[in-house]
Amino acid sequence: MDFFEVIKKRRSVRKFTKTKVPESIMRKCLNASLLAANSSNLQPWEFYWIRKPIKKGKIVEACFHQNAAKTAQEIVVAVSRIDTWKRNRDLIIEDYKKSNKLIPLVKKYYNQIIPFAYYHDRFGVLGLIKRIIFVFINIVGYFKPIIRGPIYKYQLFEAVSKTTALACQNFMMALVAEGFDSCPMEGFDEKRVKKILNLNWQSHVVMIFGVGQAKKNGVYGDRFRIDNKLVIKEV
Amino acid sequence: MDFFEVIKKRRSVRKFTKTKVPESIMRKCLNASLLAANSSNLQPWEFYWIRKPIKKGKIVEACFHQNAAKTAQEIVVAVSRIDTWKRNRDLIIEDYKKSNKLIPLVKKYYNQIIPFAYYHDRFGVLGLIKRIIFVFINIVGYFKPIIRGPIYKYQLFEAVSKTTALACQNFMMALVAEGFDSCPMEGFDEKRVKKILNLNWQSHVVMIFGVGQAKKNGVYGDRFRIDNKLVIKEV
Numbered sequence: 001m002d003f004f005e006v007i008k009k010r011r012s013v014r015k016f017t018k019t020k021v022p023e024s025i026m027r028k029c030l031n032a033s034l035l036a037a038n039s040s041n042l043q044p045w046e047f048y049w050i051r052k053p054i055k056k057g058k059i060v061e062a063c064f065h066q067n068a069a070k071t072a073q074e075i076v077v078a079v080s081r082i083d084t085w086k087r088n089r090d091l092i093i094e095d096y097k098k099s100n101k102l103i104p105l106v107k108k109y110y111n112q113i114i115p116f117a118y119y120h121d122r123f124g125v126l127g128l129i130k131r132i133i134f135v136f137i138n139i140v141g142y143f144k145p146i147i148r149g150p151i152y153k154y155q156l157f158e159a160v161s162k163t164t165a166l167a168c169q170n171f172m173m174a175l176v177a178e179g180f181d182s183c184p185m186e187g188f189d190e191k192r193v194k195k196i197l198n199l200n201w202q203s204h205v206v207m208i209f210g211v212g213q214a215k216k217n218g219v220y221g222d223r224f225r226i227d228n229k230l231v232i233k234e235v
Numbered sequence: 236m237d238f239f240e241v242i243k244k245r246r247s248v249r250k251f252t253k254t255k256v257p258e259s260i261m262r263k264c265l266n267a268s269l270l271a272a273n274s275s276n277l278q279p280w281e282f283y284w285i286r287k288p289i290k291k292g293k294i295v296e297a298c299f300h301q302n303a304a305k306t307a308q309e310i311v312v313a314v315s316r317i318d319t320w321k322r323n324r325d326l327i328i329e330d331y332k333k334s335n336k337l338i339p340l341v342k343k344y345y346n347q348i349i350p351f352a353y354y355h356d357r358f359g360v361l362g363l364i365k366r367i368i369f370v371f372i373n374i375v376g377y378f379k380p381i382i383r384g385p386i387y388k389y390q391l392f393e394a395v396s397k398t399t400a401l402a403c404q405n406f407m408m409a410l411v412a413e414g415f416d417s418c419p420m421e422g423f424d425e426k427r428v429k430k431i432l433n434l435n436w437q438s439h440v441v442m443i444f445g446v447g448q449a450k451k452n453g454v455y456g457d458r459f460r461i462d463n464k465l466v467i468k469e470v
Contacts, residue, residue, distance in 0.1 A: 007270050031467070032242045039421055043460065091461045141424065158389070158439070186274055190384070225270070233282070
């Protein structure tokens with residue numbers, strides 16, 4: 001399907017038909033999402049495809065039994081993590097080595113700068129230490145442009161969640177290109193979802209997708225966007 | 236262009252040719268990004284297309300003169316905001332009224348729940364008050380699923396930034412569909428960028444795009460993704 005057709009066709013669908021989504025299409029769309037741009041190529045995302053009926057039931061409950069979850073043929077939970085960077089970094093470096101491209105700059109970036117940005121403890125002590133270090137870095141910032149963060153854990157979470165969202169948009173679009181639909185949900189009990197999926201404090205649930213084929217009344221109303229002049233600014 | 240072709244073709248391009256990007260294509264791609272899914276349809280994004288050469292120079296400087304900025308034909312700054320919800324909410328309600336669809340549930344959602352989630356002050360006092368309120372809400376959470384946030388300002392920022400990222404992915408993909416390329420940059424001096432664009436504390440710079448046509452050596456190396464089994468989990 002033509003790209004701009006897909007853009008126009010994608011809507012958040014809240015009621016799905018009983019049509020099954022072929023496994024191959026689920027896999028194709030999940031794989032497509034992983035080709036999104038992402039921060040330092042650290043791929044801090046995870047996609048949980050909920051296949052066990054008991055687990056699915058629990059997720060639907062944690063989504064307050066909303067139609068988009070209840071009628072969904074498939075459910076996918078998108079998760080962002082601040083703790084997979086180490087494994088992924090090692091794999092990235094291995095790949096650089098294989099292709100003989102591990103130049104000193106890249107090595108330093110992944111072995112010094114990334115760990116400094118990504119290491120965090122549960123209680124935020126490292127965040128406070130980084131804050132103090134940044135007091136000194138910020139002095140340099142009076143004279144020339146500098147990097148301002150991430151300092152605190154929550155700033156890192158914003159970074160990994162926005163990277164994960166890039167992949168999420170790919171996922172939704174890929175489904176439309178394959179003739180299916182989705183609803184990205186943010187209304188859920190994150191604590192319960194994390195418990196169901198056995199996720200630690202180093203992960204956030206970014207959004208949960210109901211996936212299937214749109215029912216006739218599955219889209220609630222026409223698409224409404226505010227005047228684009230309000231949000232696209234030429235300066 | 237076919238959707239999955241676009242998915243495969245999109246790469247972060249760090250060196251651009253001197254080929255201009257037609258205005259009409261820039262507009263088409265910016266408009267396409269606004270059709271992304273977004274939280275409660277509140278469209279908390281802004282896209283600053285930097286057209287004045289002096290401003291562009293300043294942004295390039297705030298991006299540390301990296302190639303992706305320096306060689307870019309066009310630069311777009313994606314911003315997320317926690318303060319435009321009120322204006323947008325009013326426009327949404329107006330639209331609901333026009334189509335006679337402002338049911339009590341929707342009215343309550345936009346007039347009570349959204350303000351509770353989105354109101355924040357600069358110093359985080361409202362965040363602390365919400366935290367206390369959530370102590371009581373969380374008691375209910377022992378017995379049934381509940382919404383756990385956003386409580387603090389930074390949680391709301393994570394929400395609006397991830398919504399903005401959905402639009403960002405559309406933007407990058409749309410450019411590829413039109414035969415152009417981009418590089419999403421996260422390495423920039425946010426404080427300086429905010430000053431250049433006159434942005435307040437209620438906004439975050441989500442990413443900055445260099446836009447243009449890829450030079451032959453504009454993509455640094457082959458695409459590398461870790462084994463998809465590490466991040467796609469069937470449970």
